[in-house]
Amino acid sequence: MLEILLLRHGIAQELQPGLLDHDRALTQPGRLRSRAVVERLIAMELHCQGIFSxxxxRARQTAQIAVEAGLLLPGGQCQIEPGLAPGADARAPGADGWALVQRLRQQVCCDGLALSSRWALVGHEPDLGDLAALLIGAPAGTIxxxxxxxxxxxxxxxxxxxxxxMAPRQILAG
Known part of the structure; x- marks a missing residue:
């Protein structure tokens, strides 16, 4: 069984003159909330074999928080996946997010990894939500x-x- 944990990055700096979108960092509240969410995921035993960011x-920082908090299982790796950057058309079967999920599916099903594996994808909206919608057969924009x-x-x-x-408030209320 393959599970995909989609994690949107935390609250980041607002876009401002002289600051590229690529370089927007998490704010202090964004770091704290991301850390609290990841700690709750760990308490829910949602550890992951690998993390793609x-x-x-802002996404790399969120992934690093997940690694430092212990979301990654021993021996797992955190790596950059350029296809998770904003703007990929997750609704298209050839899109990079879709391709990553299909590679993981192939690896688990055919290479006989673990009987059960969970992988985290750290990215942005609307791309992650559209990827989730595509995977469950729902219209884009519904998740x-x-x-x-x-x-x-x-x-x-x-x-x-x-x-x-779950939104952060729901995760942290539990």
Whole structure:
């Protein structure tokens, strides 16, 4: 069984003159909330075999928080996946987010990794939400992720199943 944990980056700096979108960092509240969300995911035993992150600073920082907090299982790796940067058309079967999920599916199903594996994808909206919608067969725009929000999908032979969709407030209330 393959599970994909989609994690949107935390609250980041506003875009301002002289600051490229690629270089927008998490704010202090964004770091704190992201850390609290990841700690709750760990308490829910949602550890991951690997983490793939967008190359943008705010996503890389969110992924690093996840690694430092212990979301990554021993031996797992955190790596940059350029296809998770904003603007990829997640609704198209050839899109990079889609391709990454299909590579993971192939690796788990055919290479006989673990019977159960979970992988985190750290990125942006609307791309992550559109990827989730594509995987479960829903229209684009129907699965929004708040900043530091998550979606957990279980992939089987057919369409994926949406197991969790939670905003940070919901995660932290538990």
């Amino acid at each position: 967008s190359s943008l600073l 929004p992720l708040k900043k530091a929000g998550i979606a957990l999908l279980q992939l089987g032979p057919g369409a994926a199943q949406l197991r969790l969709l």
